[in-house]
Amino acid sequence: MSSEPxxxxxxxxxxxxxxxxPTAYRTLRDTLAExxxxxxxxxxxxxxxxxxxxxxxxxxxxxxxxxxxxxxxKTTLLKILSRITEPTEGVARVAGRxxxxxxxxxxxxxxxxxxxxxxxxxxxxxxxxAEIAHKFxxxxxxxxxxxxxxxxxxxxxxxxxxxxxxxxxAHLDTEIxxxxxxxxxxxxxxQRRSLGKMQEQTAAEGRTVLFVSHNLGSVKVLTExxxxxxxxRVREIGPTEEVFRNYVASYGGESGSGFVDLSDLTRGRxxxxxxxxxxxxxxxxxxxxxxxxxxxxxxxxxxxxLRVRAHTGIRRTRLQLVCRLxxxxxxxxxxxxxxxxxxxxxxxxxxxxxxIDPNPLSAGGYVVWLYAVTMSDVAADRGQDLLRSAxxxxxxDNRSAAGDDDGYTWKEKGLIRVxxxxxxxxxASERVDTxxxxxx
Amino acid sequence: xxxxxxxxxxxxxxxxxxxxxxxxxYRELLFFLAWRNVLIRYKQTVLGFAWAVLQPLLLMVVMxxxxxxxxRRAGVPGPIFYYAGLVPxxxxxxxxxxxxxxxxxxxxxxSKVYFPRLTAPIAAVLAALVDFAAAFAVLVVMxxxxxxxxxxxxxxxxxxxxLLALATALGLGLWLSALNVSYRDVQYVVxxxxxxxxxxxxxxxxxxxxxxxxxxxxxxxAGVVEGFRWALVGSGNGFSRMAGISVAVSALLLLxxxxxxxxxxxxxxxxx
Numbered sequence: 001m002s003s004e005p006x007x008x009x010x011x012x013x014x015x016x017x018x019x020x021x022p023t024a025y026r027t028l029r030d031t032l033a034e035x036x037x038x039x040x041x042x043x044x045x046x047x048x049x050x051x052x053x054x055x056x057x058x059x060x061x062x063x064x065x066x067x068x069x070x071x072x073x074k075t076t077l078l079k080i081l082s083r084i085t086e087p088t089e090g091v092a093r094v095a096g097r098x099x100x101x102x103x104x105x106x107x108x109x110x111x112x113x114x115x116x117x118x119x120x121x122x123x124x125x126x127x128x129x130a131e132i133a134h135k136f137x138x139x140x141x142x143x144x145x146x147x148x149x150x151x152x153x154x155x156x157x158x159x160x161x162x163x164x165x166x167x168x169x170a171h172l173d174t175e176i177x178x179x180x181x182x183x184x185x186x187x188x189x190x191q192r193r194s195l196g197k198m199q200e201q202t203a204a205e206g207r208t209v210l211f212v213s214h215n216l217g218s219v220k221v222l223t224e225x226x227x228x229x230x231x232x233r234v235r236e237i238g239p240t241e242e243v244f245r246n247y248v249a250s251y252g253g254e255s256g257s258g259f260v261d262l263s264d265l266t267r268g269r270x271x272x273x274x275x276x277x278x279x280x281x282x283x284x285x286x287x288x289x290x291x292x293x294x295x296x297x298x299x300x301x302x303x304x305x306l307r308v309r310a311h312t313g314i315r316r317t318r319l320q321l322v323c324r325l326x327x328x329x330x331x332x333x334x335x336x337x338x339x340x341x342x343x344x345x346x347x348x349x350x351x352x353x354x355x356i357d358p359n360p361l362s363a364g365g366y367v368v369w370l371y372a373v374t375m376s377d378v379a380a381d382r383g384q385d386l387l388r389s390a391x392x393x394x395x396x397d398n399r400s401a402a403g404d405d406d407g408y409t410w411k412e413k414g415l416i417r418v419x420x421x422x423x424x425x426x427x428a429s430e431r432v433d434t435x436x437x438x439x440x
Numbered sequence: 441x442x443x444x445x446x447x448x449x450x451x452x453x454x455x456x457x458x459x460x461x462x463x464x465x466y467r468e469l470l471f472f473l474a475w476r477n478v479l480i481r482y483k484q485t486v487l488g489f490a491w492a493v494l495q496p497l498l499l500m501v502v503m504x505x506x507x508x509x510x511x512r513r514a515g516v517p518g519p520i521f522y523y524a525g526l527v528p529x530x531x532x533x534x535x536x537x538x539x540x541x542x543x544x545x546x547x548x549x550x551s552k553v554y555f556p557r558l559t560a561p562i563a564a565v566l567a568a569l570v571d572f573a574a575a576f577a578v579l580v581v582m583x584x585x586x587x588x589x590x591x592x593x594x595x596x597x598x599x600x601x602x603l604l605a606l607a608t609a610l611g612l613g614l615w616l617s618a619l620n621v622s623y624r625d626v627q628y629v630v631x632x633x634x635x636x637x638x639x640x641x642x643x644x645x646x647x648x649x650x651x652x653x654x655x656x657x658x659x660x661x662a663g664v665v666e667g668f669r670w671a672l673v674g675s676g677n678g679f680s681r682m683a684g685i686s687v688a689v690s691a692l693l694l695l696x697x698x699x700x701x702x703x704x705x706x707x708x709x710x711x712x
Contacts, residue, residue: 111483
């Protein structure tokens with residue numbers, strides 16, 4: 001294999017005429033009317049650059065991810081590289097056979113049988129007939145639809161349909177594979193298997209993969225390097241971890257920076273005179289690299305670091321710090337309490353932290369409450385400093401990385417994820433052994 | 441990985457060629473698309489593939505009932521006179537209507553996968569050949585029943601005429617499918633064209649006055665229908681006068697269709 005890049009682009013750009021995309025089709029009358037209008041007023045059609053100035057190189061055998069918000073040009077890039085649509089400017093060089101998966105089951109026809117669809121879909125994806133015939137059994141077995149190969153796919157359950165479509169895709173072995181979001185539909189456990197299969201081939205056969213996804217987790221599993229597109233332009237290219245952090249941090253803007261200044265005592269807090277003695281100063285939410293951010297990844301530990309100011313000397317006082325985590329609509333998920341500790345504090349700044357690890361939070365938005373209470377060792381409650389909604393944080397979908405393999409997203413399971421092992425099923429007697437209670 | 445496999449993707453400028461080589465590399469897909477068209481055509485119909493034969497047969501009955509006199513004048517039994525013309529005509533009509541819908545009907549494919557776009561209309565025309573074969577077999581049976589022997593020349597003439605019908609259907613199909621991507625008006629024009637074409641092709645031989653007769657020769661299908669009748673059931677006096685014009689028109693249609701198709705092809709995925 002030469003050292004030539006597998007994919008290289010220079011100043012790649014794609015311009016769409018506004019109006020072409022959204023409306024399904026035009027009639028001759030529309031075009032004539034528009035032409036006349038333009039001749040009359042000299043108004044050029046409105047255009048938009050879906051992709052602009054994209055220059056990148058992908059080495060052979062490399063798996064590279066493409067991330068970015070909706071409309072960033074990810075799919076457009078893939079469509080240009082797979083030659084579905086032409087660029088408006090720039091050039092791309094692609095070395096090797098290209099397979100593109102913009103969706104699974106392209107060309108599947110409901111009236112055709114599983115067998116017929118495998119051949120048709122395979123041919124559409126660019127496989128040779130002999131190649132499909134050779135892999136046919138493996139594909140059907142992978143999909144687990146052996147008994148139904150000669151049944152029209154319209155009689156399949158939606159799960160079977162997607163599995164079969166996936167199975168064909170997973171057996172595509174071109175030198176270059178362009179994958180778009182296909183892993184975001186259907187049965188999750190099966191997607192993981194397909195992802196695994198693709199990864200296996202990437203590693204073993206030195207296949208180049210360009211992988212577009214909203215699911216940051218699978219991008220992370222599959223790729224070492226990552227391209228971040230934004231409004232059609234490359235914002236960053238680099239190691240996945242790094243691009244990821246910046247990406248998440250950038251889109252965490254909404255959920256806050258992860259650093260909150262709490263020193264303003266007049267800011268919405270329910271405080272008693274305690275606040276005159278001890279009060280919260282700052283709150284930081286740290287990701288595993290120690291960076292303060294409001295956006296965290298599912299399954300990754302979150303460190304909550306608090307700074308507390310003692311305004312006066314505090315003698316022999318029991319201080320308890322509580323951090324509560326609540327959903328955006330106010331349901332408290334848990335309280336992490338320090339436990340009342342006997343403290344002697346000189347006036348000054350103090351720091352403490354705890355780590356949410358394991359992190360059971362599913363993807364979503366959360367609110368952090370802070371609560372400090374003191375009790376003198378002799379008397380009762382001396383007061384509190386309470387901040388509702390001291391900070392906000394979001395947890396981003398990261399399910400593949402979390403190794404969650406049972407086909408549910410955490411959302412479906414509930415707000416938090418638990419892992420209670422079940423005993424294996426074992427034979428039980430038909431007789432109910434429970435002694436009957438005699439009443440009366 | 442050899443240098444020759446490097447694909448350069450850039451905005452195309454001007455004429456880009458037909459890329460016959462690429463079309464050839466995708467011949468298996470062409471086959472699969474044609475095969476799919478054949479398979480799904482009569483799915484979930486009671487009569488299934490019988491429709492391929494029933495369509496021309498029913499038209500034959502209607503024409504024999506209403507226009508039997510034309511056939512008598514040609515000295516051939518009405519049913520076989522009309523059926524011999526309807527076999528190539530039905531092929532042509534099916535091929536054109538399916539080809540014109542081949543891109544829009546596969547819109548999902550166009551926007552999700554790359555393949556030479558020419559494959560779609562070609563596959564549609566090829567699929568119509570299967571129906572033709574069935575209808576032709578029935579024609580042979582009818583000829584046996586009526587005791588009509590084809591002219592010896594039929595061996596060469598019939599394939600030639602079929603090729604002419606195929607080229608015409610493809611040429612028209614290329615134009616209409618490409619136009620259909622941008623202008624769905626085509627969907628309303630095609631059935632109308634086919635209705636007119638039916639009369640302009642099947643009854644062309646009944647018009648003897650010039651310049652109408654030469655003008656009708658501009659419709660290659662009139663020549664094809666006339667030729668089928670002449671070669672197989674022995675009616676009429678051949679098609680030589682119209683043949684030249686028909687071939688020229690067909691070739692022009694095919695070439696211009698292919699050029700137009702290739703020119704607008706680059707925007708199909710964006711527009712469809």
